[in-house]
Amino acid sequence: MSAALRGVGLGRVYASGAGEVHACTDVDIEVSEGELVVVRGASGAGKTTLLNLLGGLDRPTTGTVWFDDIDATAQGEDALAALRRERLGFVFQSFGLIPILSAAENVELPLRIAGTPAAERDARVADALRLVGLADHAAQRPGELSGGQQQRVGIARAIVGRPRVLIADEPTAQLDSRTAAAVIDLVGDLVHGEGLAAVVATHDPLVVQRADRVVELHDGRVTGRS
Numbered sequence: 371m372s373a374a375l376r377g378v379g380l381g382r383v384y385a386s387g388a389g390e391v392h393a394c395t396d397v398d399i400e401v402s403e404g405e406l407v408v409v410r411g412a413s414g415a416g417k418t419t420l421l422n423l424l425g426g427l428d429r430p431t432t433g434t435v436w437f438d439d440i441d442a443t444a445q446g447e448d449a450l451a452a453l454r455r456e457r458l459g460f461v462f463q464s465f466g467l468i469p470i471l472s473a474a475e476n477v478e479l480p481l482r483i484a485g486t487p488a489a490e491r492d493a494r495v496a497d498a499l500r501l502v503g504l505a506d507h508a509a510q511r512p513g514e515l516s517g518g519q520q521q522r523v524g525i526a527r528a529i530v531g532r533p534r535v536l537i538a539d540e541p542t543a544q545l546d547s548r549t550a551a552a553v554i555d556l557v558g559d560l561v562h563g564e565g566l567a568a569v570v571a572t573h574d575p576l577v578v579q580r581a582d583r584v585v586e587l588h589d590g591r592v593t594g595r596s
């Protein structure tokens with residue numbers, strides 16, 4: 371079976387005031403359905419850069435990103451955005467929820483953008499909130515939820531479009547260790563129960579423990595795999 375998401379020979383060079391920054395150099399990485407791959411590395415190692423390349427949020431200087439057998443790097447902006455919407459869900463360190471919308475409305479947003487009919491939106495939002503254990507909190511706004519609950523809303527929003535791949539950049543960094551464990555257990559359940567493929571960047575040993583595979587980054591290069 372081919373990988374749901376694959377990066378081959380990925381490089382990203384940023385032009386900055388201080389000269390060129392090689393944030394990512396010759397990285398090969400892949401993730402298949404039912405697999406949780408962790409990208410680990412110190413601050414500045416290139417984790418966010420790599421996830422942005424894999425998620426089609428940024429373009430590599432060298433190398434190729436494959437969504438299944440589709441060359442994402444060869445797509446124009448509109449086609450790439452459509453592929454991202456269909457196939458990928460993103461979870462962010464700072465949750466990225468809209469404060470004036472309820473949990474359910476936040477989760478519904480990607481479906482509205484995709485033009486999903488209202489009845490189907492309602493059913494899918496209810497499913498996603500149930501999967502993350504927040505069925506009873508649908509009407510609350512982010513400010514009325516705990517950090518862990520907010521991140522679970524973030525995960526519900528990421529999976530409501532039924533993506534094959536979840537990309538999460540330090541999803542537990544703002545959470546205490548007990549809440550972080552609950553959030554990462556949820557991601558593990560989605561991966562191993564629902565067959566999602568997940569790539570998670572983290573420093574968190576709890577997340578690393580639950581990984582099927584770990585890719586170690588240092589100065590933008592892969593320095594270890596386990």
Ligand SMILES: Nc1ncnc2c1ncn2[C@@H]1O[C@H](COP(=O)(O)OP(=O)(O)OP(=O)(O)O)[C@@H](O)[C@H]1O
Pocket residue numbers: 384385386391392393411412413414415416417418419420
């Ligand atoms: N837009 C940019 N322009 C120039 N340099 C950048 C840019 N974004 C990141 N960098 C540099 O690229 C390198 C990798 O950054 P990146 O954000 O990918 O690291 P990270 O592993 O995610 O770090 P952290 O754990 O702190 O989030 C760093 O040296 C950073 O300064």
Ligand SMILES: [Mg+2]
Pocket residue numbers: 417418419539
């Ligand atoms: Mg980062």
